[in-house]
Amino acid sequence: MDGLGADPDPSAGGETVVSFLGTAGVGKSSLINALLAVQAVQAGGEGGPVTAAPVHLRYGCRSGFAATYRPPSFLWRMTHALCRLVEPVCPGVSTRLLARMRPEVRAELEREETGVWSAPAGVSPGVHAWAERVARRLIFGRPWGVESPAQLLSGLHRILGLPEPLPVGFGLQELARMAHIRSLIPYMEEARPYQVQEGAPDFDAEYAAHQCGHLAPLVMVLTRQLPAPLLKSGLVIVDQPGLGIAEDDAGRSFPTTLPSGRGQAAVLVMDHRGVPDALSGALRTSPLGRLFDATDAANRPDIPLSLVVTRVDDLVHEEYARRRDLGEVVPSKRAVFRAHVERLKPLLRETLFRQLTHHHAADLTRDGTTVRRRLRRSVDVHVVSAPEFGRVHRADARDRPFLELEDTGVPGLAAWLAGISCHGPESPT
Numbered sequence: 001m002d003g004l005g006a007d008p009d010p011s012a013g014g015e016t017v018v019s020f021l022g023t024a025g026v027g028k029s030s031l032i033n034a035l036l037a038v039q040a041v042q043a044g045g046e047g048g049p050v051t052a053a054p055v056h057l058r059y060g061c062r063s064g065f066a067a068t069y070r071p072p073s074f075l076w077r078m079t080h081a082l083c084r085l086v087e088p089v090c091p092g093v094s095t096r097l098l099a100r101m102r103p104e105v106r107a108e109l110e111r112e113e114t115g116v117w118s119a120p121a122g123v124s125p126g127v128h129a130w131a132e133r134v135a136r137r138l139i140f141g142r143p144w145g146v147e148s149p150a151q152l153l154s155g156l157h158r159i160l161g162l163p164e165p166l167p168v169g170f171g172l173q174e175l176a177r178m179a180h181i182r183s184l185i186p187y188m189e190e191a192r193p194y195q196v197q198e199g200a201p202d203f204d205a206e207y208a209a210h211q212c213g214h215l216a217p218l219v220m221v222l223t224r225q226l227p228a229p230l231l232k233s234g235l236v237i238v239d240q241p242g243l244g245i246a247e248d249d250a251g252r253s254f255p256t257t258l259p260s261g262r263g264q265a266a267v268l269v270m271d272h273r274g275v276p277d278a279l280s281g282a283l284r285t286s287p288l289g290r291l292f293d294a295t296d297a298a299n300r301p302d303i304p305l306s307l308v309v310t311r312v313d314d315l316v317h318e319e320y321a322r323r324r325d326l327g328e329v330v331p332s333k334r335a336v337f338r339a340h341v342e343r344l345k346p347l348l349r350e351t352l353f354r355q356l357t358h359h360h361a362a363d364l365t366r367d368g369t370t371v372r373r374r375l376r377r378s379v380d381v382h383v384v385s386a387p388e389f390g391r392v393h394r395a396d397a398r399d400r401p402f403l404e405l406e407d408t409g410v411p412g413l414a415a416w417l418a419g420i421s422c423h424g425p426e427s428p429t
């Protein structure tokens with residue numbers, strides 16, 4: 001990362017990695033952009049949630065990104081899976097592919113002989129559907145479409161630099177994407193990060209392609225470096241792909257990584273309905289879940305946790321309109337928002353504790369109850385509105401905000417983050 005100038009302030013004892021976790025579309029990326037006051041990650045527009053690979057945001061005096069890719073065996077596996085589908089119209093295609101594989105990749109696939117990778121077509125539809133979806137995303141830039149497996153297989157052969165098994169035509173855009181991926185294979189082979197600095201031609205397009213476009217399935221870790229003051233003390237923000245992209249194009253299942261101990265922290269992002277069951281289930285069985293295990297205080301991990309509630313502004317607009325329609329004298333939207341914040345904070349804290357606590361209150365010893373009470377107090381709740389934060393900043397008369405900067409919750413969360421990063425990891429002695 002030297003080329004990009006990754007240089008957390010040496011006066012800080014190290015990095016504090018804080019993961020933003022939550023359902024897809026709940027507002028994680030928008031919130032991160034508000035916190036950093038730049039467009040650091042792509043947030044969903046009309047098309048819904050977009051984050052496909054985890055993006056690590058860290059301090060760097062020069063702005064840029066670096067991608068670490070999956071090994072080339074990822075492409076070979078996908079190609080192998082598609083061969084099985086195409087075998088009936090192109091006999092021998094699998095054998096020819098295996099013969100061209102590097103011995104270690106071939107051995108890897110053969111070791112998994114009993115696994116899904118080598119299952120005959122029809123036996124394990126999951127892997128073929130996955131391979132089709134990913135190949136389509138790589139070649140056509142989207143996971144859905146009508147292209148035949150034979151066409152996808154030809155594209156993958158092109159990417160790998162192999163003769164195409166069947167003659168297939170491609171458009172210019174597809175050819176450009178395939179050539180682009182082919183040019184990245186050396187980085188995959190050498191596990192060398194691919195780095196681009198802001199200001200380079202096509203920086204935005206390249207970053208978007210890695211984050212949520214045709215390259216996203218190949219990315220293992222995407223690191224964005226920025227000279228953002230909040231990150232200066234060594235805070236690393238991780239924008240995790242949301243739950244709901246439960247199995248993404250790379251076959252990853254959420255959560256990719258969860259904080260597990262020293263130097264790590266978590267921000268759980270939810271709307272006013274609280275944490276969905278699937279997320280609380282994943283959290284309960286993770287090291288984070290031990291935070292809530294009041295019977296085992298000794299093994300409680302040291303993970304600062306904050307709860308963030310989004311989309312309360314939507315509730316406010318609805319309630320405002322409803323009360324006005326009923327002919328009530330309605331206080332300002334800001335007052336309605338504040339009332340919601342007061343109501344939601346304790347409610348959500350309680351809900352989350354109930355969802356994540358391992359034991360019923362009746363099972364707790366007195367010590368356990370005390371621990372639980374202390375924990376409950378120690379979890380911060382922030383009600384935020386990234387869209388309102390944006391409006392305050394734009395100061396656009398036609399798009400007037402209804403909140404003051406402080407009410408948007410963004411400065412409060414930024415202060416919490418600054419606090420955990422300076423009291424974060426202890427420097428090694």
Ligand SMILES: Nc1nc2c(ncn2[C@@H]2O[C@H](COP(=O)(O)OP(=O)(O)O)[C@@H](O)[C@H]2O)c(=O)[nH]1
Pocket residue numbers: 022023024025026027028029030031042043044045046048049050051242310311312313314384385386387
């Ligand atoms: N009304 C409202 N919309 C929001 C809020 N936060 C995010 N959004 C919108 O929700 C959509 C998804 O947001 P995004 O940040 O991409 O969600 P992510 O998938 O969790 O990263 C975008 O269109 C945002 O503008 C919020 O607090 N209130």
Ligand SMILES: [Mg+2]
Pocket residue numbers: 025028029030042043044049050051239242
């Ligand atoms: Mg996102």
